[in-house]
Amino acid sequence: MIENSIIINSLSFSYGKNLTLDDINLEIKKGCIQGIIGSNGTGKSTLINILVGRLKPSKGSVHILGSSPEVKLLKNIGFMPQKNSIYENLNVYENIDFFARMQGLSNKNHRKITVKKIIDTVHLKNMSKEIVYKLSGGMKQRVSLAIALVHQPKILIFDEPTVGLDPELRRTFWNNFKNLSSKGTTIIITTHTMDDAIHCDKLAYMKSGKILINQPPEKFLDTNKNIYSLEDAFIKLSVGKSNEVS
Amino acid sequence: MKLVDRIIGITSIIIRQLLRDHRSVALIFLAPIVVMSLIGFSFQDQPIILNRTAPAIIATMCLVFVFMLTGVSFLRERLSGTLDRVLVTSTSKIELVFGYLIGFLIFALIQSTIILFFTIYVVGVDYTGKITDAFIILIVLTITSVSLGIFVSTFAKNEFQVIQFIPILISPQIFLSGIFIPVEQLPWYFRPISNIIPLTYANKSLRNIMAGYKIEDVISELGILILFAGILLILAILSVRRN
Numbered sequence: 369m370i371e372n373s374i375i376i377n378s379l380s381f382s383y384g385k386n387l388t389l390d391d392i393n394l395e396i397k398k399g400c401i402q403g404i405i406g407s408n409g410t411g412k413s414t415l416i417n418i419l420v421g422r423l424k425p426s427k428g429s430v431h432i433l434g435s436s437p438e439v440k441l442l443k444n445i446g447f448m449p450q451k452n453s454i455y456e457n458l459n460v461y462e463n464i465d466f467f468a469r470m471q472g473l474s475n476k477n478h479r480k481i482t483v484k485k486i487i488d489t490v491h492l493k494n495m496s497k498e499i500v501y502k503l504s505g506g507m508k509q510r511v512s513l514a515i516a517l518v519h520q521p522k523i524l525i526f527d528e529p530t531v532g533l534d535p536e537l538r539r540t541f542w543n544n545f546k547n548l549s550s551k552g553t554t555i556i557i558t559t560h561t562m563d564d565a566i567h568c569d570k571l572a573y574m575k576s577g578k579i580l581i582n583q584p585p586e587k588f589l590d591t592n593k594n595i596y597s598l599e600d601a602f603i604k605l606s607v608g609k610s611n612e613v614s
Numbered sequence: 615m616k617l618v619d620r621i622i623g624i625t626s627i628i629i630r631q632l633l634r635d636h637r638s639v640a641l642i643f644l645a646p647i648v649v650m651s652l653i654g655f656s657f658q659d660q661p662i663i664l665n666r667t668a669p670a671i672i673a674t675m676c677l678v679f680v681f682m683l684t685g686v687s688f689l690r691e692r693l694s695g696t697l698d699r700v701l702v703t704s705t706s707k708i709e710l711v712f713g714y715l716i717g718f719l720i721f722a723l724i725q726s727t728i729i730l731f732f733t734i735y736v737v738g739v740d741y742t743g744k745i746t747d748a749f750i751i752l753i754v755l756t757i758t759s760v761s762l763g764i765f766v767s768t769f770a771k772n773e774f775q776v777i778q779f780i781p782i783l784i785s786p787q788i789f790l791s792g793i794f795i796p797v798e799q800l801p802w803y804f805r806p807i808s809n810i811i812p813l814t815y816a817n818k819s820l821r822n823i824m825a826g827y828k829i830e831d832v833i834s835e836l837g838i839l840i841l842f843a844g845i846l847l848i849l850a851i852l853s854v855r856r857n
Contacts, residue, residue: 420702443704453695457631469623470703474616499634515699 373398373523373554374419379428381414381577388414390577392428396570401545401555403568403585407606411577412558413450416527419556420447433522443472446516450527452508454515456501460492463500464514471519482518490514491540506537513541517548524548526557530564542567562598571598573605580605620705624713628687629720642683642721646675646729654737661740668739669824670793670817672729676752677759677813678784680722684714684763685776692767697854707854711847715760722756723749742826750829754839755816761846768853787813812842 374396381389389411396402404412417423418430421437435441454463464483473479487496490510500508509529516524524545530538546567549555557568565571565585572582581588588601595601633639653671657664691697700710730748734741763776766783770776790804791797791813800808808814816839819832829836 422698422702439704439706442702445702447699447702449695449699451695453699455627455631455696456694457634458627462627462630466623466627467699467703470620470700470705472616472620472704474619 371398372396373400373433374556375429375431377429377431379415379418379430380426381411381418381423382426383414388577389418389425392577392579394572394579394582396554396556398554399549399552401549401557401567401569403565403571404556404558404574405560405565405571405602406574408560410574412574413527414577415574416525416556416558419525420445443519444522446519446521446524448512448516448524448526448529450531452512454500454508454511457499459497459499460487460503460511460514461496463511464518467515468518473519486514486518489517489544505532506534509533510537513544517544522553524553524555526555528558528560530559530561538563562602565598565602573602575605617706617709620709621713621716624700624705624710625717625720628714628717631687632683632717632721642679642725643728646679646725647732649675650729650733650737654733654739658738664737665740665825666821667793668733668737669820670791670813672726672733673752673755673813673816673820674788674791674793675729676722676726676755677787677816678780679725680718680756680759681763681766681784682776682780683721684718684760685767685770685779686773687718688714688764688767689770689773689776693772701854707851710854711761711764711851714764715757715847718760718763719753719756722759723752726752726756739824741824743823744828747823747829748820751816751820751823751832751836751839754836754843755812757843758812758816758839758846761843761850764850765846765853787811790814791817793817812839815839815842 372395374394376392376394379389379392380387392415404415406412414423418425419432419437421439421442430437432441433444455466458466461483464486465479468479468483473482487493490513492507492510492514495503495507500511503511509532513529516526530541533541545555557564559565568585570582571585571588572579574580585598588598589595595604650671653667654664657667688697701707726749730745733739762783766779767776770779786807790800790808791811792808797805797808797814815835819835819839822832823829
């Protein structure tokens with residue numbers, strides 16, 4: 369039996385009177401790469417913030433690995449925010465080592481091995497002593513990815529992780545994601561990029577705070593309706609023709 | 615064990631980041647010496663005024679510099695997103711604030727040591743008390759100042775706004791805590807305000823310690839200062855929010 373890593377039931381969230389998430393229902397299976405797409409301001413980041421415990425639902429419930437998002441659960445979650453959010457004055461190794469420590473890897477020797485391994489994984493071996501502010505945008509994103517991965521979480525949550533990456537680096541990121549997913553890590557990715565969306569096992573399309581469709585990316589395509597690519601599907605959905613796609 | 619390790623981790627990145635900013639480190643240690651030199655050598659021929667003012671200046675500089683350092687550093691953490699990112703790890707708010715506190719405490723104590731020795735041995739202010747007693751006062755004042763800096767950074771959107779809090783929160787303390795005019799000689803309408811500001815108690819106790827009193831002689835002032843530190847520490851922890 370494949371277990372669900374995340375179960376979201378009738379979730380709503382309001383900023384004051386502004387309803388940002390409206391009756392979201394979503395079940396994400398263990399090892400699944402779940403994409404979330406939608407135009408700006410549709411509530412993708414709000415949903416992510418609820419999953420990582422930064423916001424509390426106004427209504428409904430979220431269960432991650434069987435419990436509500438709270439501090440003790442965060443050791444099972446790796447989060448890569450939209451902004452890199454790393455210490456610019458520290459070097460690559462120090463950044464990753466610090467966040468590993470914050471995730472409870474208190475044994476110095478074990479942490480050293482783990483950090484070096486993750487630096488290898490994101491191909492930053494020769495840059496580990498470089499101060500972050502001297503790195504390129506893509507390299508900073510690799511540091512940010514390494515921070516999300518360092519404690520080997522069961523769930524990874526990425527808020528637009530590949531924005532600004534060149535195609536080669538994007539491929540490296542996706543190879544990492546698919547490798548982790550094959551080992552049972554559940555991955556949630558919000559994205560605007562259809563090149564990313566196509567890699568997901570399932571794709572939820574959000575509009576006005578609702579999930580309108582959640583299905584494998586290939587099901588969004590329909591040559592009979594002139595939907596040849598995910599971009600076509602996204603544009604049709606954005607202008608309000610969801611019935612044409614689903 | 616993990617709690618202690620996380621606190622040490624936060625403390626070490628605070629120190630490491632500050633040490634990499636060589637200019638700031640130089641200013642942190644040189645600026646108070648410049649101020650103390652100006653005051654010390656201006657009142658060289660008036661030892662009574664100098665002996666009265668110098669302890670208060672030491673306490674004030676500890677308050678101002680630590681407040682600025684903490685306020686700006688914490689705000690940077692908020693703006694760069696690193697604070698949010700730390701808070702989505704299993705680190706608690708208490709660990710975060712204590713990590714900060716210890717990091718800045720180390721800097722403040724080094725700074726205070728330099729000022730204290732400079733004041734005694736270069737400026738020539740009379741000191742007959744125990745140095746360790748003076749440090750107890752300065753440690754409590756630093757906790758007050760770090761907590762105030764963290765708390766205030768919640769209400770600022772940029773570094774400029776943190777600096778704007780100095781005239782609002784720090785200047786009244788400087789004028790009303792008895793540095794220039796003894797609290798008893800202030801106009802009656804200012805005296806109640808003097809009684810509710812931490813620097814009044816820090817100045818009074820540090821002045822007495824430097825004049826040869828023991829720590830038990832200033833226990834009531836120290837107690838009130840500890841109360842301020844405790845309240846502000848709680849406010850600082852509460853002001854750090856995951857959401």
